[in-house]
Amino acid sequence: MEEILQLVEVLKASPTKGSLFKSNRSTSKEAQFFAMVTSGAIKDDTEAAQQLYNDLPNNYKYKMLKHRVKAKLYDMLLLYEFDNDENLIYQQEQYCQQLLIKANVLFRNQRFQLAVSIANKALSVAIMFSFTNQTLLAYELILSCYAFTGKHTLYQKQVSEYNKMLDNKITERKAQNIYQLMRVSAHKSVKNRRLLVAELDLKVQEVKELWRCSGTYEAFNSFYKLSILYYEMIGDFEKILQLTIFSEKLLAKGLVNKYRFDSLYNKYILVYALLRLKRYATGLEYATEYMKLFDERSANWFAFQENFYLLAIHEKNYELAEVVIHRVLHNNSINNVSVSAKERWKIYEAYLFVINRKIYSGKAINPFLMSLPEYSKDKQGFNVAILILQFIYYLQKKETEALLYRIESLKKYINTHLKDSFSLRSKLFLKLLILSVTEDFNAAACRKKGLKLYQKLIETPTPGDAYAEIEIVPYEHLWEHILSVLDDNY
Numbered sequence: 001m002e003e004i005l006q007l008v009e010v011l012k013a014s015p016t017k018g019s020l021f022k023s024n025r026s027t028s029k030e031a032q033f034f035a036m037v038t039s040g041a042i043k044d045d046t047e048a049a050q051q052l053y054n055d056l057p058n059n060y061k062y063k064m065l066k067h068r069v070k071a072k073l074y075d076m077l078l079l080y081e082f083d084n085d086e087n088l089i090y091q092q093e094q095y096c097q098q099l100l101i102k103a104n105v106l107f108r109n110q111r112f113q114l115a116v117s118i119a120n121k122a123l124s125v126a127i128m129f130s131f132t133n134q135t136l137l138a139y140e141l142i143l144s145c146y147a148f149t150g151k152h153t154l155y156q157k158q159v160s161e162y163n164k165m166l167d168n169k170i171t172e173r174k175a176q177n178i179y180q181l182m183r184v185s186a187h188k189s190v191k192n193r194r195l196l197v198a199e200l201d202l203k204v205q206e207v208k209e210l211w212r213c214s215g216t217y218e219a220f221n222s223f224y225k226l227s228i229l230y231y232e233m234i235g236d237f238e239k240i241l242q243l244t245i246f247s248e249k250l251l252a253k254g255l256v257n258k259y260r261f262d263s264l265y266n267k268y269i270l271v272y273a274l275l276r277l278k279r280y281a282t283g284l285e286y287a288t289e290y291m292k293l294f295d296e297r298s299a300n301w302f303a304f305q306e307n308f309y310l311l312a313i314h315e316k317n318y319e320l321a322e323v324v325i326h327r328v329l330h331n332n333s334i335n336n337v338s339v340s341a342k343e344r345w346k347i348y349e350a351y352l353f354v355i356n357r358k359i360y361s362g363k364a365i366n367p368f369l370m371s372l373p374e375y376s377k378d379k380q381g382f383n384v385a386i387l388i389l390q391f392i393y394y395l396q397k398k399e400t401e402a403l404l405y406r407i408e409s410l411k412k413y414i415n416t417h418l419k420d421s422f423s424l425r426s427k428l429f430l431k432l433l434i435l436s437v438t439e440d441f442n443a444a445a446c447r448k449k450g451l452k453l454y455q456k457l458i459e460t461p462t463p464g465d466a467y468a469e470i471e472i473v474p475y476e477h478l479w480e481h482i483l484s485v486l487d488d489n490y
Contacts, residue, residue, distance in 0.1 A: 001047045008038055008075040014080045033069050089260060096125045096134045103141050103411035112145040130217035130257040132169050175207045178221035186229060197395040200230040217257040229268060237276035244270040244342055264293060271307050284363060287311055297333045309348055313473055318356040325349050347385060351472045354392045355481055382410035384426045385472050391433050395485055403437050410434055428457045436482060443486035454479060
């Protein structure tokens with residue numbers, strides 16, 4: 001049933017879903033099943049079998065019915081249409097493939113002149129949008145037609161272009177293979193990602209050379225994405241910023257396909273780089289300017305808002321951070337984002353609550369965070385952020401017993417999970433948290449005895465995202481806040 005439900009979800013995303021799911025007055029079991037599935041009336045095989053046959057899912061008639069409906073849903077994918085405004089590339093790729101199918105049918109029926117005409121239309125679209133695969137297929141159909149009709153001169157001209165494109169495709173594929181292998185390797189644990197960094201520099205240069213040789217968009221895209229992955233891992237956000245500017249220059253010169261290059265993504269990365277470079281005021285200027293370009297219903301909009309929020313909160317513009325939080329949490333499309341993204345927004349809101357009580361006076365912190373499951377299997381990433389959040393929450397509530405209880409768990413966490421150099425900032429800050437308790441919540445003593453740790457924290461740079469260490473609020477700001485809480489409450 002899960003497969004059928006996924007197919008229905010995909011088909012409902014089509015702008016032509018009205019014609020795909022038009023009502024069927026038939027009273028057949030197939031029509032009933034189809035109607036129940038598409039309307040969301042059933043969620044699993046047990047419900048479906050019970051309603052249709054008053055039996056269990058292993059009923060033979062139900063299994064055959066399910067098979068027929070599933071086959072029809074797959075056939076309906078052939079009628080799926082992408083929105084021309086939002087998905088121009090997908091729409092044109094689909095159009096190009098449809099032309100190639102038509103040309104192939106004509107070729108198989110020996111209507112060579114018609115086949116060449118349609119294949120040439122496909123070729124024009126493929127070249128305009130840098131669809132390498134479709135370009136090759138169009139050339140192959142045209143060459144086959146010329147071979148059958150004995151058009152030697154035309155064949156010689158086209159085969160020369162085809163061979164050039166074939167060489168470019170081979171080079172392009174090498175670039176894609178390298179990028180895809182590095183990307184899938186980077187999705188492993190934090191430890192494996194750290195080991196990957198050592199070989200990425202050479203891989204970036206290799207892919208850059210492959211792009212230079214082929215000149216195709218996909219080769220450039222592999223270089224672009226791999227460069228961002230590498231620079232992010234080593235924390236070189238100045239290089240990322242330069243890459244976004246370099247890419248815009250290539251686009252302006254026509255050296256990168258204007259239809260294929262994702263300018264919105266490039267703008268997202270530019271703002272992200274400014275965040276990591278701590279150029280918060282500049283980042284907020286760009287974020288304000290670019291925000292209107294993103295569709296509020298898209299996952300990209302929510303991702304962009306994360307950068308917007310972090311820029312605001314790092315700039316200590318908590319009022320603006322509240323505006324961003326409100327904008328996100330009151331967007332109906334938040335129900336469509338991933339579970340992990342929803343959890344992040346809960347954490348962001350909770351941080352704003354503890355760091356700026358003027359905004360959230362009287363509002364209770366989300367209790368879910370107090371028992372939030374570990375965010376990553378490597379015991380890093382948002383786990384540290386949650387530990388800190390819980391500590392400050394207890395500190396503000398003057399729950400000293402809870403804080404005393406947490407000292408040993410913090411020490412154990414440091415010794416077990418924060419051994420590497422890239423965890424140094426988190427390690428130093430957690431030690432400052434422990435110090436605030438061991439010094440009996442005395443602000444003056446914490447300032448004096450914590451000065452060396454605090455100075456070292458200031459001198460320690462933040463690592464790249466390869467190490468999944470997240471500072472929602474800069475640790476320096478959090479320490480200032482903690483000392484302020486100690487001054488006011490203890």
